[in-house]
Amino acid sequence: MQEIKDEQKTVTVMILPVTVDDLDEIYKIELECFGGDAYPRFIFNYLLSNPNSIFLKALKEDQVAGFIAGVCRTDTCTIYTLNVKKDFRRKGVGSILLEAFEKEALKRNVRKIVLQVEVTNTAALNLYLKKGYQISRLLKDYYGWRRDAYEAFKIL
Numbered sequence: 001m002q003e004i005k006d007e008q009k010t011v012t013v014m015i016l017p018v019t020v021d022d023l024d025e026i027y028k029i030e031l032e033c034f035g036g037d038a039y040p041r042f043i044f045n046y047l048l049s050n051p052n053s054i055f056l057k058a059l060k061e062d063q064v065a066g067f068i069a070g071v072c073r074t075d076t077c078t079i080y081t082l083n084v085k086k087d088f089r090r091k092g093v094g095s096i097l098l099e100a101f102e103k104e105a106l107k108r109n110v111r112k113i114v115l116q117v118e119v120t121n122t123a124a125l126n127l128y129l130k131k132g133y134q135i136s137r138l139l140k141d142y143y144g145w146r147r148d149a150y151e152a153f154k155i156l
Contacts (some may be wrong), residue, residue, distance in 0.1 A: 002066070018048060037143065053071045079113060
């Protein structure tokens with residue numbers, strides 16, 4: 001269990017692997033965060049069944065506050081998505097999920113994490129930069145016409 005503090009509140013979350021019982025709540029959070037750009041539900045079934053995936057949730061009491069998911073191949077993991085439920089944003093939940101993902105990657109002897117983030121998603125971009133990720137390149141139209149992304153990486 002890890003404790004997160006901000007100026008107004010203390011939030012305590014547990015980081016645990018996502019289970020099949022979490023998928024409904026996980027998908028609701030994905031839709032809340034990304035709306036029409038959300039991953040289709042079958043992606044989460046794939047991540048749950050893939051032994052190379054890292055799929056973690058932040059649990060506050062009995063409620064999923066957020067989750068992170070990615071897949072590792074050889075010496076690199078790619079983060080597919082990091083989502084925090086609206087009520088838990090700006091309280092450090094994203095940071096703790098990212099740190100937990102990195103620790104799990106290290107256990108698998110992975111030394112590099114890669115991700116893509118939309119250039120207009122300043123909250124996510126600031127989190128990744130604060131956590132030591134470096135922008136490696138601009139990906140034009142990555143999320144569709146005139147919706148560019150940065151590719152970022154971190155060496156663990």
